[in-house]
Amino acid sequence: MAVYTHLSADDIDAFVSHYGVGKLVSAKGIAEGVSNSNWIIETSAPDGDSERFILTVYEERTNTDDLPFFLDLLDHLSAKGCPVPRTIHDASGAAYREIEGKAAALIEYLPGVSIDRPSVDQAKAVGCALAGIHLAASDFSDSRVNDLGPAGWRGLLQQCDGAALGEIDPALPELVDAKLGQIERDWPDHLPTSIIHSDLFPDNVLMLADQVSGLIDFYFACNDMSAYDLAVAHVAWSFSGGGGEFHRDIGDALIEGYESVRALTDQEKAAMPLLCQGAAMRFIATRAYDWLNTPAEALVTRKDPMDFANRLRFYDEAGANAFPFVQQAGTANR
Numbered sequence: 269m270a271v272y273t274h275l276s277a278d279d280i281d282a283f284v285s286h287y288g289v290g291k292l293v294s295a296k297g298i299a300e301g302v303s304n305s306n307w308i309i310e311t312s313a314p315d316g317d318s319e320r321f322i323l324t325v326y327e328e329r330t331n332t333d334d335l336p337f338f339l340d341l342l343d344h345l346s347a348k349g350c351p352v353p354r355t356i357h358d359a360s361g362a363a364y365r366e367i368e369g370k371a372a373a374l375i376e377y378l379p380g381v382s383i384d385r386p387s388v389d390q391a392k393a394v395g396c397a398l399a400g401i402h403l404a405a406s407d408f409s410d411s412r413v414n415d416l417g418p419a420g421w422r423g424l425l426q427q428c429d430g431a432a433l434g435e436i437d438p439a440l441p442e443l444v445d446a447k448l449g450q451i452e453r454d455w456p457d458h459l460p461t462s463i464i465h466s467d468l469f470p471d472n473v474l475m476l477a478d479q480v481s482g483l484i485d486f487y488f489a490c491n492d493m494s495a496y497d498l499a500v501a502h503v504a505w506s507f508s509g510g511g512g513e514f515h516r517d518i519g520d521a522l523i524e525g526y527e528s529v530r531a532l533t534d535q536e537k538a539a540m541p542l543l544c545q546g547a548a549m550r551f552i553a554t555r556a557y558d559w560l561n562t563p564a565e566a567l568v569t570r571k572d573p574m575d576f577a578n579r580l581r582f583y584d585e586a587g588a589n590a591f592p593f594v595q596q597a598g599t600a601n602r
């Protein structure tokens with residue numbers, strides 16, 4: 269569940285009254301998500317039309333200093349026609365205001381369903397939408413450093429000492445020891461960069477049939493390698509069963525969709541096996557940290573780091589064979 273902040277109907281009513289979006293009709297807390305508190309808000313305008321919005325209250329994980337970057341980015345991408353929710357501004361023009369001492373924003377509601385098991389056509393559409401935001405953000409004037417790059421993973425993993433990692437799974441300390449230094453050493457520094465989403469998991473994409481109707485949750489967006497963003501999506505979308513089963517058709521479709529909008533360079537293609545291993549390490553690091561630091565009484569379902577340990581091992585072993593860039597024989601659906 270993700271409603272950490274208690275808001276009364278009067279609190280929400282008072283908040284909404286600053287936005288010129290009509291009268292509050294209903295507000296329901298949203299159970300999905302782990303970082304921030306979210307509600308679906310319905311309002312009615314004087315002409316009787318009703319409208320929906322998302323009210324997000326930013327909790328500890330989102331640094332308020334970064335909000336202008338995140339919220340301006342939503343407005344920029346939405347204005348350029350990307351399927352991204354725009355921010356509703358209050359009567360003074362502000363993109364966020366305070367509620368119960370925390371920053372909060374009213375965001376456009378987008379229709380659609382998050383899907384667990386994408387079809388090939390859906391995966392293509394996701395790749396296409398991802399490349400679309402990379403291109404559309406090229407003239408966005410603000411920037412943000414990726415604090416969850418290799419140095420950030422090491423920082424988080426060092427805070428979980430080896431013994432604690434071993435309590436999650438006896439094989440985890442050895443995997444981290446074997447792979448982290450190697451990924452850091454080989455991490456590319458010359459690939460094309462853009463603003464990236466950096467967390468494009470299925471639960472951050474809304475779909476209507478085969479169309480992407482919404483890309484949401486830009487609260488890890490930053491400047492980094494465009495191909496790393498594609499690697500995150502590849503690692504997040506192409507597996508089922510706790511990361512044990514690789515769906516080659518889905519991985520290939522993501523890349524095909526991406527390349528239908530923005531062609532990858534040869535260097536980006538060559539880097540994909542390493543970028544995917546790095547992406548897997550990123551989610552091992554954040555999940556292991558959260559696993560060990562989430563209080564037992566917290567009403568949040570912890571996410572298993574081992575799902576991404578399995579994916580890291582897969583990319584390590586498969587190398588270039590996990591991607592459609594080289595001719596292969598007999599490697600479908602490994």
Ligand SMILES: Nc1ncnc2c1ncn2[C@@H]1O[C@H](COP(=O)(O)OP(=O)(O)OP(=O)(O)O)[C@@H](O)[C@H]1O
Pocket residue numbers: 270298300301302303304305306322353375376377378379382471472482484485487
């Ligand atoms: N603009 C939107 N339009 C429609 N639904 C939305 C929108 N934004 C969020 N939601 C809904 O709210 C849920 C939680 O939102 P979100 O993923 O941003 O929460 P979070 O706690 O910040 O995320 P995370 O767990 O990935 O850190 C989503 O799964 C989706 O169902």
Ligand SMILES: N[C@@H](CCO)C(=O)O
Pocket residue numbers: 467469551554555571
């Ligand atoms: N998408 C992430 C959570 C937010 O970083 C995960 O599944 O671990």
